[in-house]
Each structure stands twice: as structure tokens, then as C-alpha cells.
Amino acid sequence: MNLKKALIERRSIRRFKQTEVDKKDLVYLVDMARRAPFAANGQQLRYLIVVQPRLVREVFNRTAWAAYVKPRRDPVWGVSSPMAFIAVSAPKYGASQEVNVGAAFQSMSLAAQGIGLGTCWLGAFRKEEVAKILMVPNDRELLYLMAIGYPDETPVSEDIRGDESVKYYLDDNDVLHVPKIRAEDLIEWH
Amino acid sequence: MNLKKALIERRSIRRFKQTEVDKKDLVYLVDMARRAPFAANGQQLRYLIVVQPRLVREVFNRTAWAAYVKPRRDPVWGVSSPMAFIAVSAPKYGASQEVNVGAAFQSMSLAAQGIGLGTCWLGAFRKEEVAKILMVPNDRELLYLMAIGYPDETPVSEDIRGDESVKYYLDDNDVLHVPKIRAEDLIEWH
Numbered sequence: 001m002n003l004k005k006a007l008i009e010r011r012s013i014r015r016f017k018q019t020e021v022d023k024k025d026l027v028y029l030v031d032m033a034r035r036a037p038f039a040a041n042g043q044q045l046r047y048l049i050v051v052q053p054r055l056v057r058e059v060f061n062r063t064a065w066a067a068y069v070k071p072r073r074d075p076v077w078g079v080s081s082p083m084a085f086i087a088v089s090a091p092k093y094g095a096s097q098e099v100n101v102g103a104a105f106q107s108m109s110l111a112a113q114g115i116g117l118g119t120c121w122l123g124a125f126r127k128e129e130v131a132k133i134l135m136v137p138n139d140r141e142l143l144y145l146m147a148i149g150y151p152d153e154t155p156v157s158e159d160i161r162g163d164e165s166v167k168y169y170l171d172d173n174d175v176l177h178v179p180k181i182r183a184e185d186l187i188e189w190h
Numbered sequence: 191m192n193l194k195k196a197l198i199e200r201r202s203i204r205r206f207k208q209t210e211v212d213k214k215d216l217v218y219l220v221d222m223a224r225r226a227p228f229a230a231n232g233q234q235l236r237y238l239i240v241v242q243p244r245l246v247r248e249v250f251n252r253t254a255w256a257a258y259v260k261p262r263r264d265p266v267w268g269v270s271s272p273m274a275f276i277a278v279s280a281p282k283y284g285a286s287q288e289v290n291v292g293a294a295f296q297s298m299s300l301a302a303q304g305i306g307l308g309t310c311w312l313g314a315f316r317k318e319e320v321a322k323i324l325m326v327p328n329d330r331e332l333l334y335l336m337a338i339g340y341p342d343e344t345p346v347s348e349d350i351r352g353d354e355s356v357k358y359y360l361d362d363n364d365v366l367h368v369p370k371i372r373a374e375d376l377i378e379w380h
Binding site for chain 2: 001002003004005006007008010012027030031032034035036037039040041042043045046047048049050051052055067068096098099100101102103104105106107109110111113114121123134144157166167168178179180181182183184186187188189190
């Protein structure tokens with residue numbers, strides 16, 4: 001896929017087809033994520049790929065979705081739920097891990113977009129319970145989850161001014177609209 | 191450019207040609223960055239594009255580069271220095287800003303790669319002095335700088351095992367080698 005197209009068209013996906021995702025495609029996502037830059041080239045992040053249906057469900061049950069339109073964009077287990085998760089762990093008390101995950105997960109989302117997969121980056125989940133389920137060692141912590149599957153919705157982005165509301169919303173046709181502040185209102189020249 | 195090619199070939203650049211960068215290309219980088227996901231779609235980041243040579247130099251004088259090979263990859267002003275900076279600011283004490291910047295800056299780096307520009311993400315700079323030079327208001331802070339210009343070096347990445355050193359190094363031909371841990375050593379299956 002064309003880079004610019006992926007950068008423009010990637011949106012968070014919260015409704016997934018119940019179609020299996022190939023394991024080699026999940027490895028590909030990590031293979032692209034690992035090439036992102038890291039502070040001092042540290043690479044302390046590790047990726048826990050969750051594909052066993054029982055474990056996917058255990059993790060899914062501990063996630064929260066799309067606060068502004070709750071509960072209308074909560075995926076339903078077995079109907080619109082993700083087919084896999086990739087959880088990312090880092091050393092506890094490590095420096096720069098948040099910004100490192102940001103870069104790596106964005107590469108992962110874009111790589112997914114390029115092969116037709118949808119992703120939703122989740123920060124709201126019961127971290128300690130999920131860490132226990134995935135047997136994360138005591139000296140590491142889970143930072144984020146990436147929910148993954150083939151998209152079963154097509155959210156649209158719309159440009160807004162810097163003083164307008166950034167709250168996403170569902171229209172009468174159940175399409176999610178994501179307001180994005182136009183570039184000219186984000187830039188200051190020096 | 192092809193997405194996968196950009197994901198694989200993007201490397202941090204620390205030697206730049208002294209060729210002017212078009213302002214519309216800098217706007218394009220922000221236009222791609224703004225489409226990254228944000229926690230609760232917040233979009234509190236703002237981009238300060240520094241292009242006036244006097245100010246680029248003032249900022250440049252307050253940056254630190256490539257700690258592992260210092261000072262051999264410190265750019266030299268007017269010889270290999272960046273032609274522009276994009277500084278990113280966020281509200282002080284805001285939540286999730288580090289991970290938000292991670293995603294936005296990664297989109298920016300990839301977008302730059304796609305149009306032949308090189309970037310280096312800088313976290314080591316005198317933040318309060320640069321904030322003063324760029325007149326950042328008191329309720330906001332600078333988080334990172336992106337140095338931008340046409341690349342005048344071609345760093346290479348090389349796959350390593352998870353137990354090898356991640357320190358990048360310069361070879362006898364002054365080429366920077368960046369070790370990246372192979373995917374299989376970063377993945378755990380569940």
C-alpha cells in the first residue's frame with residue numbers, strides 16, 4: 001500500500017469481522033514495530049501476541065472502549081470482537097517507554113492498515129489482571145493493548161478548527177465520525 | 191512511496207545536506223502527524239516549525255546527538271546541520287502526552303521518509319531555553335524536537351539476538367550501524 005494513503009486512511013477500528021488472522025501477519029506487525037526509533041536505541045519493549053480464543057476472551061473482558069459513544073461502540077464478544085491482541089510490556093520504572101510505545105504502536109497500526117487489518121489501541125484495561133493472565137514477570141508491566149482483526153466498520157475523519165469539539169460521534173447510519181484539527185490551526189511558524 | 195519500504199528504511203539521520211526544505215513539505219509532515227490516534231482523540235499537541243536560520247541555529251546550539259558515538263555524529267553547523275526543526279508542545283501536566291507524541295512523531299518521520307527527507311527525533315536538548323526562544327506560553331511545555339533536512343548519510347540496520355548489544359556504532363567507512371533485535375526474540379505467544 002501507498003504510505004500516504006495508509007497515513008491518511010488509518011482509523012481506530014472497534015468492530016471486527018469474525019475472520020481468523022494469520023499468525024504470520026501478526027509476526028509481520030511486530031517486525032514493523034521493532035524498526036521504530038527508541039530512546040538510546042533501547043528496545044526494551046516486548047510483544048505478547050494473544051491468539052488462543054479463551055485468552056483473547058479473558059483479555060477482552062477486561063477492556064473498555066470508545067468512551068464518548070459508550071456503550072454503542074463496545075464490540076460484542078463473538079460478533080464484533082477482535083480476533084487477537086498484541087500486548088506490549090516494558091521494564092517497570094523504565095525511562096521513555098511511553099514515547100517508545102507510541103512510535104512502535106503507530107508503525108504497527110500503519111503496517112496493519114497496509115495489509116487490510118484494523119487496529120484499536122487500548123489504554124483503558126485492567127492492567128494487573130491482564131498481566132496476571134499473560135504471566136508478565138514482576139519486573140515488567142503491561143502498557144497498552146492493540147486489538148486486531150479485519151475491520152467491519154468504516155469510520156470517517158473530518159477536519160475541524162482548533163476551537164471546535166474533538167468528541168467523535170455516531171451519525172444516524174451508525175458511522176463513526178472522528179474530528180481532526182486542521183494542520184493550519186496546529187502550526188506556529190518561527 | 192510504498193508503506194513497507196518506508197517502515198523498513200526509515201533510520202534516524204544526523205548528517206544533512208545544506209539544501210533548503212520547502213515550507214509546504216513541512217506543513218505536509220504536520221498534516222500527516224495530526225492524523226495519528228490520540229488518547230480520547232484529545233489533539234492537544236501543537237507544532238512549532240522553526241525555519242529562520244537564526245532561530246534554527248539557536249535551537250541547534252541547545253541539542254545533543256548520538257550519545258554512543260559522541261562526538262562523531264554531532265552535526266556541524268552550516269556543514270551537516272538540520273535545515274529546520276519541528277518542536278512539539280503539550281499542556282503541562284497533561285495525561286498521555288508522551289505516547290501521543292510517539293505516535294504523531296512516528297507518522298511524521300515516515301511521511302518525511304516518503305518524500306526523501308531525513309529526520310532525527312531529539313529528546314536531549316535544553317528544553318527551558320528552547321521554550322524561551324520559541325516563546326512557548328507558561329501553561330505549555332516542549333516535549334521533543336524533530337530535526338529535518340535532506341539526508342547526507344545512509345545508516346544501516348542489522349538484526350541481532352535479544353541478548354546482544356543494542357549500541358549503534360560507526361564502521362571504518364564512517365557508516366552508522368543500528369542493531370535491531372529480531373522479531374522472534376521480542377515475541378511471546380499466548
